[in-house]
Amino acid sequence: MIEVIRGTIDKPVSAKRLAEFFVINSEIEGTLYFGFPIFSTAEETVKVLPN
Secondary structure (H helix, E strand, O other): OOOEOOOEEEEEEEEHHHHHHHHOOOOOOOEEEEOOOOEEEEOOEEOOOOO
């Protein structure tokens, strides 16, 4: 079972669809995080954007 943890989400529809996929495919186990920065500093959040 997947546990979904949500933070600040810029694309809620995409995040919802991806979360639903993993919840439906219940043979997968783990935690899925949305809306949390991969890198951060004390001064700012750094986002990684696709090319």
